[in-house]
Amino acid sequence: xxxxxxEWSVTVRALAEGEQLLTLRRGGEEELQxxxxxxxxxxxxxxxxxxxxxxxPELERAMEEGVWTDGEPAPVEIAPEGHLPQPDRIRIRAxxxxxxxxxxxxxxxxxxxxxxxxxAPDYAERRLxxxxxxPLHLVLLxxxxxxxxxxVRVNDEYANGSIWAEITRDLPxxxxxxxxxxxxxxxxxxxxxxxxxxxRRAPAYV
Numbered sequence: 753x754x755x756x757x758x759e760w761s762v763t764v765r766a767l768a769e770g771e772q773l774l775t776l777r778r779g780g781e782e783e784l785q786x787x788x789x790x791x792x793x794x795x796x797x798x799x800x801x802x803x804x805x806x807x808x809p810e811l812e813r814a815m816e817e818g819v820w821t822d823g824e825p826a827p828v829e830i831a832p833e834g835h836l837p838q839p840d841r842i843r844i845r846a847x848x849x850x851x852x853x854x855x856x857x858x859x860x861x862x863x864x865x866x867x868x869x870x871x872a873p874d875y876a877e878r879r880l881x882x883x884x885x886x887p888l889h890l891v892l893l894x895x896x897x898x899x900x901x902x903x904v905r906v907n908d909e910y911a912n913g914s915i916w917a918e919i920t921r922d923l924p925x926x927x928x929x930x931x932x933x934x935x936x937x938x939x940x941x942x943x944x945x946x947x948x949x950x951x952r953r954a955p956a957y958v
Contacts, residue, residue, distance in 0.1 A: 756917045786916075803870055817842060848894060
């Protein structure tokens with residue numbers, strides 16, 4: 753069965769649109785064990801304060817990643833700190849390859865990497881509960897859009913606490929990379945340089 757990685761819906765949307773190249777795991781969790789996987793959108797912590805102001809309209813657009821029986825929840829329910837009910841179905845429109853992974857401890861890293869993600873600077877602390885003396889696992893993803901979005905019915909197994917879900921229907925590892933190879937390679941080089949420079953610094957604890 754196809755394996756999928758569960759990530760916040762607005763992040764999935766940004767990855768599929770080429771506006772984001774990264775994902776984060778909190779300190780203490782293992783790095784991603786799979787080299788490629790589909791992107792499964794989740795709707796917990798659908799909060800406007802976790803996204804940079806310039807990208808907050810994407811929160812409403814990210815609702816398109818889910819399908820609710822009674823229609824989409826009203827926008828007032830997602831701001832500023834609302835938890836959404838889980839949808840009946842979700843749309844899977846992309847898959848990703850894990851290209852490179854790093855362990856980082858410097859709390860300034862997200863701000864330095866802001867051209868490559870849509871999160872607010874304190875996203876890791878607010879959403880992931882990251883303690884400043886713990887590491888983060890940062891993963892560079894190369895995302896591909898599949899030819900046609902696939903709608904998957906949500907079941908209890910998908911809603912468990914794991915970051916992985918095995919989808920009970922066929923999904924194609926096909927499609928077009930969201931960034932051309934040259935553009936992706938240039939971005940990957942910049943990200944690697946920023947991370948390596950950050951990891952040479954002493955961690956900034958406040």
